[in-house]
Amino acid sequence: MTHDIHHIPLDQIDANALPRDRTALDPTALADLELSIAAHGLRMPVEVCRARDNVGPPYALISGFRRLTAHRNLGLTEISAFLRTPADATAAMASMIEENEIRADITPWERAKICLTAIDAGLFDTLDQAIPRLFPTYDRNRTARLRATTEVVQHFGDHALTDPRGLSQRQLTRLATNLRGGMGDTMLIALQESSDTSPAIQWSLLTAIMDDAEAEAKAPRLQYKKGRPRHHVRVQDDLTVRRERTKDGWTLRFTGKTACGPLMEDIMDYVEDTFGHRQR
Structure with missing residues (x-):
């Protein structure tokens, strides 16, 4: 492995030759990097290796995706690079990940x-x-x-998720636990049938579902019929009912094209007839 610095034309580097762990670039951080490079030059060369085929550019990028992108945005034509010789593609990926674990917020x-x-x-x-x-x-x-x-x-x-990269490890671990508990379909339905796709609202929907499932798991054994509790049910192709625990009790959410006011009245009539006395 050589540490000599090479000056390689940008059009000779394939930035996507390897699957990358950085799937999005922060615009503010990228702009700051561009200003730094424009003012002081590149402080740390990128890492490349020779491409393993003759189809595309002769070099494959290992690490330095942001630096390469900044050079291209600035209209520069070449970049300083270390030429590495990894044993195979998996070794090149491991090198990329190792460098990003140190330098970038993956x-x-x-x-x-x-x-x-x-x-x-x-x-x-x-x-x-x-x-x-x-x-x-x-x-x-x-x-x-x-x-x-x-x-x-x-x-x-x-x-399904608007900003999955914004989820913390704690949030992701909690989601995984609930997936293993069988809540995956209910969570997907809640996301798919919500008109508000902001990350905060999406997480609140998921939290309500997980709160219900986790409280159910901790509660004394309740006398459910076989196959219960059901956290959602698809009544028709265009009508879904999902139960949700709240601070003060429970909510049934009705979503779909047929979830309309007259249907809600019919449901309230049924509840009154079954559990109380309907007001005539």
Whole structure:
């Protein structure tokens, strides 16, 4: 492995040759980096290796995605780089992750995402293979948290949550616990049928569901019918009912095209007839 600095044209570097752990760039931080490079030049060269095929650019980026992006945004034509010789693509990915763990604020979601991306790319067959290769310094507890987060990433995918990278490790671990408890479908339905997709509202919806499930698990054994409790039920294709625990009791949420005022009146009539006396 050489430490000589090379000056490589930007169009000769493939920034996407490797699956990357950084899936989004903070605009403010990127702008600050661009100002620094414009004023003082690049303080730390990027890392590249020679591409393993002759189809695209001759160099593959290992680390320095933000620095490379900043150079391109500034209209520069070349960048200082260390030329590395990793044993294979997995070793190159491990180097990228190691450098980003030190230099960048990689979120728990992004760590889990890169494991799954590497598996999808065929670099590993299983998560058990991917984690120790990509995160060799992780102890048992950090590995368990990463594994739990991958379950959340797999379940919710790329579109259900507005800002999954903003979720803390504690939040992700709680989500994973509730997924294992069978609450995954209920949480997805709550997100899909909410018109407010702001991160705060989405988390409040998920929290209400998890509060219910966790309280149910801690409560004395209640006398439910077989197959209960149900946290949601799809009554029709366009009508879903979901129960939700609140500070003062319970709420039944009705969502879908047929969730209208007359239906609510019919439901209230039924409740009065069944559990009380209807006002005529």
